[in-house]
Amino acid sequence: MAVVSAFLVPGSPLPYVKRDNPPWGKIATGLERAGAALVQSKPDVILLYSTQWIAVLDQLWQTRPRVSGLHVDENWHEYGELPYKLKIDTRLARACVAATGTIGVKSKAVNYDGFPIDTGTIVAANFLNPGGKIPLVLASNNLYHDFALTEKLGRLAARLAGKQKKRAAVVGVGNFSGAFFRHEIDIAKDKIVAPKYDRWNKKILALLQAGDGKGLSAALPEFAAKGQADMGFKHGAWVLGALGRKFTGAQVHAYGPLYGSGGAVVEFILK
Amino acid sequence: MPRTQKKGAIVAGFLAPHPPHLVYGENPPQNEPKSQCGWEQLRWAYERARKSLDALKPDVLLVHSPHWITQQGHHFLGVPKLSGKSVDPIFPNIFRYTFELNVDVALAEACCAEGARQGLYTKMMRNPNFRVDYGTITALHMIRPQWDIPVVGLSANNSPYYLSTEEGLEEMDRLGRATRTAIEKLGRRAVLLASNTLCHWHFHEEPALPEDMSQEHPQSLSGYQWDMRMIDLLRQGHTKEVFRLLPQFIDEAFAEVKSGAFTWMFAAMGYPEIPAELHGYGTVIGTGNAVMEWNLERAGLSKPASKTRASRRAIRQAA
Numbered sequence: 001m002a003v004v005s006a007f008l009v010p011g012s013p014l015p016y017v018k019r020d021n022p023p024w025g026k027i028a029t030g031l032e033r034a035g036a037a038l039v040q041s042k043p044d045v046i047l048l049y050s051t052q053w054i055a056v057l058d059q060l061w062q063t064r065p066r067v068s069g070l071h072v073d074e075n076w077h078e079y080g081e082l083p084y085k086l087k088i089d090t091r092l093a094r095a096c097v098a099a100t101g102t103i104g105v106k107s108k109a110v111n112y113d114g115f116p117i118d119t120g121t122i123v124a125a126n127f128l129n130p131g132g133k134i135p136l137v138l139a140s141n142n143l144y145h146d147f148a149l150t151e152k153l154g155r156l157a158a159r160l161a162g163k164q165k166k167r168a169a170v171v172g173v174g175n176f177s178g179a180f181f182r183h184e185i186d187i188a189k190d191k192i193v194a195p196k197y198d199r200w201n202k203k204i205l206a207l208l209q210a211g212d213g214k215g216l217s218a219a220l221p222e223f224a225a226k227g228q229a230d231m232g233f234k235h236g237a238w239v240l241g242a243l244g245r246k247f248t249g250a251q252v253h254a255y256g257p258l259y260g261s262g263g264a265v266v267e268f269i270l271k
Numbered sequence: 272m273p274r275t276q277k278k279g280a281i282v283a284g285f286l287a288p289h290p291p292h293l294v295y296g297e298n299p300p301q302n303e304p305k306s307q308c309g310w311e312q313l314r315w316a317y318e319r320a321r322k323s324l325d326a327l328k329p330d331v332l333l334v335h336s337p338h339w340i341t342q343q344g345h346h347f348l349g350v351p352k353l354s355g356k357s358v359d360p361i362f363p364n365i366f367r368y369t370f371e372l373n374v375d376v377a378l379a380e381a382c383c384a385e386g387a388r389q390g391l392y393t394k395m396m397r398n399p400n401f402r403v404d405y406g407t408i409t410a411l412h413m414i415r416p417q418w419d420i421p422v423v424g425l426s427a428n429n430s431p432y433y434l435s436t437e438e439g440l441e442e443m444d445r446l447g448r449a450t451r452t453a454i455e456k457l458g459r460r461a462v463l464l465a466s467n468t469l470c471h472w473h474f475h476e477e478p479a480l481p482e483d484m485s486q487e488h489p490q491s492l493s494g495y496q497w498d499m500r501m502i503d504l505l506r507q508g509h510t511k512e513v514f515r516l517l518p519q520f521i522d523e524a525f526a527e528v529k530s531g532a533f534t535w536m537f538a539a540m541g542y543p544e545i546p547a548e549l550h551g552y553g554t555v556i557g558t559g560n561a562v563m564e565w566n567l568e569r570a571g572l573s574k575p576a577s578k579t580r581a582s583r584r585a586i587r588q589a590a
């Protein structure tokens with residue numbers, strides 16, 4: 001199998017820009033552990049899908065060879081900037097653009113100076129791929145794609161990586177429960193918005209840890225609806241698709257609140 | 272610095288939609304991609320609106336954009352000068368625009384403070400590296416390409432998406448009233464820009480040539496009919512009826528006014544029952560867009576007195 005490691009990570013900027021706040025610092029530490037595991041798996045490419053890269057027309061793929069800049073999150077601007085310097089695996093990205101027609105998806109290559117890279121992609125890349133050494137394939141979240149179609153996209157990207165004889169790390173960027181606080185809180189006492197979301201997050205994490213694919217399949221639709229999973233948990237679909245749903249368990253490097261939403265750093269165990 | 276008068280007033284409000292296609296069709300030097308033509312009816316509508324705005328000689332333009340999304344609070348641009356290159360994330364092929372704008376920070380701060388006084392969570396955006404969203408930039412370019420009038424930029428808290436439409440729009444009503452109070456206190460002659468598309472049903476594929484106007488038409492007949500019904504009511508000055516229908520319009524036409532700019536503007540203007548001037552209507556990738564004007568000065572409604580409180584109450588009762 002082309003996939004040598006797989007991760008789910010939150011896309012909030014808070015662990016990156018404000019890690020001195022203990023609840024968010026815990027997630028930052030978890031992200032660093034996941035980053036170490038990713039590097040250890042010696043991938044040639046990282047296949048990254050962020051729920052925050054929103055598309056509405058086609059499925060977009062980044063194809064600019066080098067992407068760098070300074071991003072300010074539109075909501076958390078008071079905590080400073082997110083610098084980024086990314087190297088793109090353009091050959092694999094172009095192969096993805098060319099191949100999605102086979103699953104009924106029209107794709108478009110994105111190669112523009114100044115194209116806005118989303119916060120989730122930057123945070124994940126900075127923690128998991130410090131220095132931007134490993135090339136990336138970046139895929140957008142088309143709002144009109146559902147879980148099943150996103151799973152197909154993940155599978156396709158992994159298959160094409162295999163075809164190019166590349167070892168791939170797969171990363172899905174998004175939250176578990178997506179409900180958040182809308183007003184000012186004491187950030188040191190951040191917590192999941194409501195106990196029901198906390199229970200849902202923990203249930204999904206336990207199924208992942210147990211490697212219970214069947215249980216997970218059964219629980220995910222309800223998680224999306226009742227647990228207010230971020231974007232229907234499509235970042236999970238991307239990773240599960242790339243893995244062909246084959247994993248034996250998972251290690252949870254961190255779990256906690258990100259201004260009320262559920263942030264979890266999960267590494268899949270593949271053997 | 273903006274000219275000030277004894278007591279400020281809102282002299283006009285515009286419905287100022289922001290499809291980047293309009294900038295692309297116009298080919299200003301700031302935009303990298305070049306077109307052959309396109310969306311003339313809407314661009315010419317904006318030409319008429321530009322003339323009106325020019326005659327009004329405002330101190331400041333306030334713009335509420337659905338594409339600066341802030342989940343925690345209503346935010347206000349709070350850096351005196353912002354510049355950069357704005358690339359539309361959905362249409363990067365047609366919109367890559369180099370901008371530079373001046374912010375009326377004092378008025379932004381006053382709006383922020385008045386909003387908080389109305390019980391809203393409000394915040395100033397003070398980061399000089401912040402990239403202004405493409406909705407704000409498109410609306411501002413289309414209404415005033417000279418970029419010589421200071422700006423107050425407001426974010427979309429998207430409360431109508433997170434709460435119910437009605438609850439969310441009630442927040443926007445408060446934001447509008449807060450905006451009006453701030454304008455009056457600071458003595459500005461202000462023009463409001465509600466940057467919203469009407470019916471938002473759109474095609475899912477772009478033509479190979481984006482400006483191929485043979486492909487441009489309303490995506491949905493019912494959406495078009497909704498747009499015409501709302502525009503006609505607005506042209507007749509039936510504001511109360513428009514706000515009674517607004518939640519249904521939002522649901523059935525997937526209208527972008529859900530993001531709150533339209534309600535914010537009307538609340539700030541005191542929901543005037545005056546006929547709107549329709550400068551023009553057109554579709555962009557199937558969505559319905561109208562450029563409209565409510566000239567309060569011409570209607571004798573731009574005095575800062577609270578005469579309009581009664582009509583506002585009537586609107587809320589109707590809703």
Ligand SMILES: [Fe+2]
Nearest residue numbers: 337406468527
């Ligand atoms: Fe829009």
